[in-house]
Amino acid sequence: MKKYLALLLALCMVFALCACGQSEAPAEEAPAEEAPAAEDAGTDAAATEGWAPDGPVTMIVSYAAGNGTDVTARILAQYAEKYVGQTIVIENVDGGSGSIGWSQLAAAEPDGMTIGFMNLPNFNSSIVNELGTYTTDDFTAICNHVTETSLVIVRADDERFPDIDSLVAYAKENKTVASTNGAQASNHIGAQAFANSADFVYTDLPMGNTADELTSLLGGEADWCVAKAADIAGRTDVRVLASFSTERLPDMPDVPTLGEKGYYDQWLGSSRCVVAPAGVSDEVVAFYEAAFKATMEDPDYLAAASEVATDYKDAATTAALIEEQQAFTEGLSEGFWYE
Amino acid sequence: MLETLQLMGQGFISALSILNLLAMIGGVALGIVIGCLPGLSAAMGVALMLPLTFTMPADTGLIVLGAIYCGAIFGGSISAILIHTPGTPASAATAIEGYQMTLNGQAGKALATACWSSFWGGLLSCISLYFFAPMLAQLALKFMSAEKFWLGIFGLTIIAGVSSKSIVKGLMSGALGLIISTIGLDPIDGTKRFMFGQAFLAEGINTTCALIGLFSMSQVFILAEKEIKKRAKAAKFSDRIALTKEERKKIRPTVIRSWIIGNIIGILPGAGASIACFMGYNSAKQFSKHKEEFGHGAIEGVAGSESANNAVTGGSLIPMLTLGIPGESVTAVLMGGLIIQGLAPGPELFTKHAAMTYTFFAGFVLVQFFMLAIGMLGCRGFAQISRLSDAILIPCVTVLCVIGSYAIHRNMSDVIIMLIFGALGYLMRKFDLNTAAVVLALILGPISEKGLRGALRVSDGDIACLFQSPVSWVLIILSIVGIFSPFLMEKFEKKVTGGEVLDEE
Secondary structure: OHHHHHHHHHHHHHHHHHHHHOOOHHHHHOHHHHHHHHHHHHHHHOHHHOOOOOOOEEEEEOOOOOOHHHHHHHHHHHHHHHHHOOOEEEEEOOOHHHHHHHHHHHHOOOOOOEEEEEEEOHHHHHHHOOOOOOOHHHEEEEEEEEEEEEEEEEEOOOOOOOOHHHHHHHHHHOOOEEEEOOOOOHHHHHHHHHHHHHOOOOEEEEOOOHHHHHHHHHOOOOOEEEEEHHHHOOOOOEEEEEEOOOOOOOOOOOOOEOHHHOOOOOOOEEEEEEEEEOOOOHHHHHHHHHHHHHHHHOHHHHHHOOOOOEEEEOHHHHHHHHHHHHHHHHHOOOOOOOO | OHHHHHHHHHHHHHHOOHHHHHHHHHHHHHHHHHHHOOOOOHHHHHHHHHHHHOOOOHHHHHHHHHHHHHHHHHHHHHHHHHHOOOOOHHHOOHHHHHHHHHHOOOHHHHHHHHHHHHHHHHHHHHHHHHHHHHHHHHHHOOOOHHHHHHHHHHHHHHHHHHOOOOHHHHHHHHHHHHHHHOOEEOOOOOOEEOOOOOHHHOOOOOHHHHHHHHHHHHHHHHHHHOOOOOOOOOOOOOOOOOOOHHHHHHHHHHHHHHHHHHHHHHHOOOOOHHHHHHHHHHHHHHHOOOHHHOOOOOHHHHHHHHHHHHHHHHHHHHHHHHHOOOOOHHHHHHHHHHHHOOOOOOHHHHOOOHHHHHHHHHHHHHHHHHHHHHHHHHHHHHHHHOOOOHHHHHHHHHHHHHHHHHHHHOOHHHHHHHHHHHHHHHHHHHOOOOHHHHHHHHHHHHHHHHHHHHHHHHOOOOHHHHHOOHHHHHHHHHHHHHHHHHHHHHHHHHHHHOOOOOOOO
């Protein structure tokens, strides 16, 4: 009898071990059917460049499975396998506000077999806050995947603020509270940049995440806040007053930019880029750049990613974006925040 | 309303997928095994199995955990009835009448009673889950910083109070949890606190690692220090595992009474299944028409205890899902499972993630039916498992603890944290401190801190902001009741158990 019991518990353990390895398993099974197609695509997409991965590619995502970055990364990876010609295994290395994953990516072998996602400006903040020992020099940009523009929003039924000018006028005379997704996090940076440019003082209320930030606004604790377009998609209980972009957003033609109203006139938001550890060869970068460009133009991908703000940028533009965001984030320390 | 009904219906359709059905059967069977092994509690079982669900879809993962929870609470009765050792503390009261029935040669009938009443207790508790959870979630939208602060305080006082034998030790355990919860980036200014240059501590101590260590690893140490003894032989029994129509009718009023008791206890944070089983047993005794049977194997006694502890399950999910306040250790673990899936407790579970939530609810309902079927058919087999030697159990649990904590981030630092908390949990239990209070404080501390500092920030430091809304006042009053609850509980426990000491683990 005892033997059976031991066997039963041993089975439980095997089951546990299997489940631990499972995150990789589905990805390994899937490409088997697509492999022939991939080879054809590979030849015209990138194999001519002279380099192609000879085994499964690891893609490090610095956030937990199911997180926004993870979801979009998985969609990209799924459709990119056709052009990369190999399995892409997403590895979620979360913790430390993303810095654990980026440290691991920076330390990875620069052989093109390990790439990863970099989230701007969270990545830049992690450098400024000394959470990791890496710098922007430890990474090589491949391309940009997603761009989300920041917006100034208020409650839809808040009659005090029909437009952005009324909010500024009110805020100059009265104390206003803006909820944010965390101290010095992306939406706090946005709120501060807007307030500085419009020359008013407000109180920030860090909530730690965007869901709570919006709850705080809708519950009336906060008067206004800054959020990204994807966070309020489909919501009718908030009103968008202005966007942090250089021209009006295509899907919000009635919403003015802050710049045209005479306030903050730069683009502000968040980006998710694909990067490799520094030291990869130019062929590797060119290979992935072409493969991901083809993926992001693939009709199947576009259908699957209809809710993702896909925005392809080439390697050089992306590298410039990372540096620009780094300079911007570092510049925030002097005179940007209130004391 | 119509929309909600539609969501409920769709929930059942998605819960009936092959994967989810397999999850229910596997979860219930695993839960019963864990439950009937003396030494493994429901919280520990769910904590050990939590890492299995990381890669599952959110609804399936939660269904597995819910199934283990229900199965374990029922499973405890098997060893309580057959070897007079409750498999989990939640079945402590079942052992009183259940073992007497075994001695009378009615073990099969006792098991059938336990199974039947667990099924009804669990099934009826789903009613309150369906009705109260969305209502409370609506209320949660009105919770701003000040209310969240008081919510955390309420949770802390009642947990430190109710779940401990001594209020001082309960508060000490809670305070220890609060201190540990300050590790990491501070929620308001982003200042690094007690991180010692370790980036993996930026988001604080991982609650899941902490609870695997505190609940499971510490139990391994406790088991390992004792001499490994052979367990009492499970009583052989020949009568059928079945109830007659008359018997089912006889226990019906008891089941309904225990359902109401168990459900209310479940919704209230702090008190869990181990208290509910005694209350259910006691009320069965008081209202019984056959008081003379009690003490000599009364099926009403078994029914009263077992339907009460299973009625806790549905109720205890309500504050966890809606307010993020886990009322007891099992729901704290379940909340860990929810967060790992990228889902935060609160109103969004009933709007944005309503499909997932109602699938989980439907799964929870269906789990009760599987529990009935597996329990009725498999009791004899499970009875053998309850005698499993600690010599096999200890290494297996250790391996699962290490794999489980490693799997969270695939990082050895989490394993080290788990081991530290295992040692901490061992010491705490030696000193009679409360490990559940540490975990709950770890969860509630940041909620309170954020609430307090946020409220003061909005009001420019005016403390009056904490006392403005009616919700705040309700929570303040409840907190005061929470502080004094140990005195009330002590009186109550003496009454129901006749001075017998209740083990809360």
